[in-house]
Amino acid sequence: MSSRYNHKVVEKKWQDIWAKHNVFKTSTDTKKEKYYVLEMFPYPSGRIHMGHVRNYTLGDVVARYKRMKGYSVLHPMGWDAFGLPAENAAMTENKHPEEWTYQNIKTMKSQLLQMGLSLDWEREIATCHPEYYKHEQKFFIDMFNAGLAYKKEAEVNWDPVDKTVLANEQVIDGRGWRSGALVEKKKLSQWFLKISKYSEELLSDLDHLTNWPNKVKVMQSNWIGKSIGAEINFKLSNQESFIKVFTTRPDTIFGATFLALSTKHELSIDISKDNKVLQKFIKECESLNPDKNKKGFDTGLFVNHPFIKGKKLPVYIANFVLKEYGLGAIFGCPAHDQRDLDFANEYNLDVIPVVKPNNIKESEFKIKDEAFTEDGLIINSDFLNGLVVEKAKDKIIEQIEKLKIGKKKINYKLRDWGISRQRFWGCPIPIIYREDGEIIAVEESELPVKLPDLKGFNETSTALNNIPDWKETVCPKTGLKAYRETDTFDTFFESSWYYFRYCNARLDKPFDKKDIDYWLPVDQYIGGIEHAILHLLYSRFFTKALRDLGYFSLDEPFKGLFTQGMVTHKTYRNNEGEWIEPKDISNDNGVLKDKNNIKVETGKIEKMSKSKKNVIDPNDIISSYGADTARWFMLSDSPPERDLQWTDTGIAASFKFINKLFEFIEKFKGFDSKNINNLELVDKQKDIINQISENIEAFQFNKSVAKIYEFVNNLNDALSGNKLSYEDFSWSLKKLAIILQPFVPHISEEIWSNIGNSTLCINQMWKKEGVKKKIKLKIAIQINGKTKQIIEVDESMSKEMVLSTVKDSEKIKKNLLGKNIIREIYVPGKIVNLVI
RNA sequence: GGGAGUAUGGCGGAACUGGUAGACGCGCCGGAUUCAAAAUCCGGUCACUUCGGUGGUGUGGGUUCGAUUCCCUCUACUCCUACCA
Numbered sequence: 001m002s003s004r005y006n007h008k009v010v011e012k013k014w015q016d017i018w019a020k021h022n023v024f025k026t027s028t029d030t031k032k033e034k035y036y037v038l039e040m041f042p043y044p045s046g047r048i049h050m051g052h053v054r055n056y057t058l059g060d061v062v063a064r065y066k067r068m069k070g071y072s073v074l075h076p077m078g079w080d081a082f083g084l085p086a087e088n089a090a091m092t093e094n095k096h097p098e099e100w101t102y103q104n105i106k107t108m109k110s111q112l113l114q115m116g117l118s119l120d121w122e123r124e125i126a127t128c129h130p131e132y133y134k135h136e137q138k139f140f141i142d143m144f145n146a147g148l149a150y151k152k153e154a155e156v157n158w159d160p161v162d163k164t165v166l167a168n169e170q171v172i173d174g175r176g177w178r179s180g181a182l183v184e185k186k187k188l189s190q191w192f193l194k195i196s197k198y199s200e201e202l203l204s205d206l207d208h209l210t211n212w213p214n215k216v217k218v219m220q221s222n223w224i225g226k227s228i229g230a231e232i233n234f235k236l237s238n239q240e241s242f243i244k245v246f247t248t249r250p251d252t253i254f255g256a257t258f259l260a261l262s263t264k265h266e267l268s269i270d271i272s273k274d275n276k277v278l279q280k281f282i283k284e285c286e287s288l289n290p291d292k293n294k295k296g297f298d299t300g301l302f303v304n305h306p307f308i309k310g311k312k313l314p315v316y317i318a319n320f321v322l323k324e325y326g327l328g329a330i331f332g333c334p335a336h337d338q339r340d341l342d343f344a345n346e347y348n349l350d351v352i353p354v355v356k357p358n359n360i361k362e363s364e365f366k367i368k369d370e371a372f373t374e375d376g377l378i379i380n381s382d383f384l385n386g387l388v389v390e391k392a393k394d395k396i397i398e399q400i401e402k403l404k405i406g407k408k409k410i411n412y413k414l415r416d417w418g419i420s421r422q423r424f425w426g427c428p429i430p431i432i433y434r435e436d437g438e439i440i441a442v443e444e445s446e447l448p449v450k451l452p453d454l455k456g457f458n459e460t461s462t463a464l465n466n467i468p469d470w471k472e473t474v475c476p477k478t479g480l481k482a483y484r485e486t487d488t489f490d491t492f493f494e495s496s497w498y499y500f501r502y503c504n505a506r507l508d509k510p511f512d513k514k515d516i517d518y519w520l521p522v523d524q525y526i527g528g529i530e531h532a533i534l535h536l537l538y539s540r541f542f543t544k545a546l547r548d549l550g551y552f553s554l555d556e557p558f559k560g561l562f563t564q565g566m567v568t569h570k571t572y573r574n575n576e577g578e579w580i581e582p583k584d585i586s587n588d589n590g591v592l593k594d595k596n597n598i599k600v601e602t603g604k605i606e607k608m609s610k611s612k613k614n615v616i617d618p619n620d621i622i623s624s625y626g627a628d629t630a631r632w633f634m635l636s637d638s639p640p641e642r643d644l645q646w647t648d649t650g651i652a653a654s655f656k657f658i659n660k661l662f663e664f665i666e667k668f669k670g671f672d673s674k675n676i677n678n679l680e681l682v683d684k685q686k687d688i689i690n691q692i693s694e695n696i697e698a699f700q701f702n703k704s705v706a707k708i709y710e711f712v713n714n715l716n717d718a719l720s721g722n723k724l725s726y727e728d729f730s731w732s733l734k735k736l737a738i739i740l741q742p743f744v745p746h747i748s749e750e751i752w753s754n755i756g757n758s759t760l761c762i763n764q765m766w767k768k769e770g771v772k773k774k775i776k777l778k779i780a781i782q783i784n785g786k787t788k789q790i791i792e793v794d795e796s797m798s799k800e801m802v803l804s805t806v807k808d809s810e811k812i813k814k815n816l817l818g819k820n821i822i823r824e825i826y827v828p829g830k831i832v833n834l835v836i
Numbered sequence: 837g838g839g840a841g842u843a844u845g846g847c848g849g850a851a852c853u854g855g856u857a858g859a860c861g862c863g864c865c866g867g868a869u870u871c872a873a874a875a876u877c878c879g880g881u882c883a884c885u886u887c888g889g890u891g892g893u894g895u896g897g898g899u900u901c902g903a904u905u906c907c908c909u910c911u912a913c914u915c916c917u918a919c920c921a
Binding site: 214215218219222223225227229245246247248249260290291294319320321322324325326329330331332333337338339340411413529532533636637638639642644645647649650652653654656657694702703705706707708709710713720778779780781782784785786787789790814822823824825827830831833834835 | 837838839840841842847848849850852855856859860861862863875876877878888900901902903915916917918919920921
């Protein structure tokens with residue numbers, strides 16, 4: 001495509017000018033109201049992708065707009081720089097992960113610079129830098145001393161391909177989230193953070209996050225998984241010991257017909273020690289899907305029913321009971337729990353209904369294959385009979401507590417955060433193990449515990465445990481031999497506090513409380529929905545933990561959250577089932593073919609991914625069309641929260657628009673007119689400007705884009721219709737430059753300077769336009785709710801005058817011929833509805 | 837199984853607290869320009885129509901003077917989660 005507008009020259013020119021004048025350096029004027037815009041920082045994988053372009057464009061619109069609205073804006077950028085890919089690359093490229101990482105940062109930074117983002121690069125951080133991670137080592141020590149970080153033997157998810165421990169959340173359908181390998185179970189001593197201590201606060205504070213998408217709050221709430229129930233002790237018959245169970249349905253206790261333990265329950269393990277059959281059963285359970293087959297092992301033990309004298313319940317070990325939830329033991333009430341019912345039917349256990357639906361007689365109520373889990377009235381339950389479920393719960397818990405056989409209990413699914421990773425390229429955990437067995441934190445003065453400087457990098461380098469020189473040390477206090485903790489932090493550790501560091505990124509402390517008080521919380525955080533649970537929950541926890549450690553008094557880090565949609569693209573597959581890149585496809589008389597002339601079918605529209613070969617490289621787009629075109633396309637059409645479909649025609653349209661904007665500059669040069677000012681146009685344009693403002697504040701950038709098109713179309717119409725004075729044209733271009741600035745900043749500056757300004761457009765104020773009240777109102781005339789005609793009336797006209805005008809209309813007269821008007825409705829400025 | 841959400845032209849999507857459905861962009865059709873094409877510009881573009889109108893926002897119903905918008909039913913799709921007792 002050819003054009004006189006040279007985006008390469010123009011965009012570079014403005015980027016240089018912004019840089020030269022330090023335009024995006026964060027204002028330190030604390031008298032101004034602050035606004036903190038943050039996009040989720042990228043992992044330096046090598047090159048930016050379209051997801052980044054979308055994310056950072058959205059953030060940049062907000063940052064530039066708020067700045068023009070007079071806020072002092074913090075808009076920083078950095079790098080989530082630790083992680084596994086660096087190790088993998090280091091092995092194949094025989095480089096140190098550090099070298100690979102910094103090289104990628106350099107490349108990606110230059111790409112971000114080309115996008116013309118209003119970022120304060122003086123606050124750039126990389127989490128792999130010792131000056132960054134030394135602070136989080138200190139946090140960890142504080143947490144360790146406060147009992148928030150602890151070590152425990154835990155069964156972990158072992159990824160045999162990546163040779164690392166994975167968090168529960170990193171296992172998807174039993175496979176590693178990166179490698180896709182089947183995950184094995186392995187026991188290791190691990191570091192944990194006590195996030196569970198904050199379960200209740202993390203849950204209840206969600207209510208205060210009014211600027212978060214409801215979807216995310218629901219996901220976090222489900223993840224925390226609060227449930228209210230009871231702990232009940234069942235005494236083993238003929239023994240003094242008890243089995244403790246957790247239940248959310250204590251009201252169904254009279255319907256209990258068995259107890260079931262997890263295969264990993266202490267008692268199960270105890271019994272299995274000298275029981276070969278049970279050992280075999282437990283082994284079998286590992287490969288049995290409890291969803292399809294509910295299997296149990298009869299222990300031969302019985303417990304006494306706590307409320308029915310003489311009644312004994314058999315104790316089973318069952319494959320469907322989880323060790324990790326509650327107490328790893330349940331009582332089975334088959335009539336009111338589908339899983340229990342399936343199990344009871346398999347082993348011919350009693351089914352005793354204790355809740356009946358309101359509308360069915362007790363004598364007619366039967367349970368067959370379907371458990372009754374809804375509310376109803378309690379039956380067959382002694383002192384609970386006749387109560388509704390909720391009331392019965394309260395009463396039975398009261399009794400349980402009175403008899404001292406249990407208590408009310410609130411249970412959470414949320415488990416402590418395992419932060420140990422057996423990797424090299426991560427932040428070392430600052431702990432030493434002394435030869436006398438003591439586990440002690442590294443002295444603060446010894447921080448940071450830096451990663452070893454390796455010459456080469458190979459298979460054995462992938463864990464610090466394999467580097468004896470680094471591992472062996474001495475205790476500085478006692479001189480005793482010691483060895484270092486060789487685990488590194490989960491990389492979510494770094495991303496849990498980076499938004500604090502931006503407040504003063506070169507400070508010797510992690511941050512200054514004064515700065516946190518001013519800048520935090522983040523006003524607008526923008527990123528992908530994939531971080532809905534982990535990153536956002538960990539960050540919320542970290543904030544609360546640091547607060548309790550005395551660092552500041554902040555409760556929540558992110559006031560506003562926006563989750564953007566994915567960037568998608570059509571996929572193509574040839575007849576041999578191979579994915580084909582769009583650029584390798586040719587159109588042969590309507591038949592799509594690949595490079596080897598094999599027929600290609602169009603597939604589904606999917607998220608851009610290397611494996612589906614439907615990726616468009618932002619670099620190519622920016623170099624052939626420019627950053628403004630790319631940004632404009634990202635903002636057009638699709639609402640930001642929805643998926644954005646990449647199309648060639650879409651990017652071409654954006655390019656066309658940017659060129660059209662440039663045409664205005666050309667037309668303005670030497671523009672001569674004797675026209676009087678076009679007040680109607682100016683009023684219309686002012687109205688549009690205010691609407692654009694509203695749309696930006698509501699995060700509806702696609703609507704802003706549509707309004708800008710209208711502004712431009714109005715201007716164009718007036719221009720070609722010769723209805724524009726010099727003053728109008730100059731005013732319009734000035735306003736145009738301002739409204740374009742957040743979206744397409746380069747062409748905006750170009751327009752701004754070409755109409756004779758020596759200032760920068762980014763430094764202008766975005767003012768609210770005073771719009772004159774319209775005197776003429778357009779009113780739709782309806783008959784029985786169907787619009788028949790649109791008329792203009794004077795605003796000052798009374799209802800009676802409007803109605804008589806309406807009835808004078810020839811068209812309406814015709815419609816009313818021979819009919820009686822039953823009712824007349826007038827909504828000022830909107831409609832007249834005549835009911836006949 | 838549980839939870840959340842979506843459904844409007846050929847396509848992406850507009851329509852403020854119920855009040856002119858289809859803004860804006862793409863595509864398509866016609867025209868101008870051109871030796872021709874691309875690019876550009878102008879006009880048209882929900883469907884049916886006897887050109888008076890009539891129908892139309894996934895389905896069926898309801899509330900209302902009036903429903904894309906509120907309520908109920910069903911259907912389809914998307915996402916999250918999953919034996920959580």
